[in-house]
Amino acid sequence: MPSLSVRRLDNETYERLRRRAENQGVSMEEEARRILKRAVAAPERISDLARELFGPAHGVTLELPPRDPHEPIHFEP
Template sequence: MASLTIRNLDDHIKERLRIEAAHNGHSMEEEARLILRRALSRTADSQGLGSRIRARFAETGGVELELPERTEPARLVDLGE
């Protein structure tokens, strides 16, 4: 297992970590491990923003939009000077 040292941690954050650890019956190190594990596993499993928005509002049904036909072909954008 690897070790991690966190320097320059605000006293307020350290105190909150200590209180949460005591509340949950863990050491501060275990509480920090659990917080990191939760935070990193959530982002690894999460979908993109558009998918999350769609899932949240899926129950409301939806709206079918009529898209206009293109009258001109798509243009290339010159990103040079």
């Protein structure tokens, strides 16, 4: 299985990772694996990807155009 070393990690990030792992009851290595797995995982739904790329965090507000009600279509045999 591949491995990865992370060099030049600043003290604040290291401490936050340590506390996060402690809160989850796992090792720092396991917590780092979980974070990386979530960060690179494909979204479950396409709408999640759209929200991630174009959502409010990126200053985009999508508005749906108004819809006028219409008469239902009747099919005759």
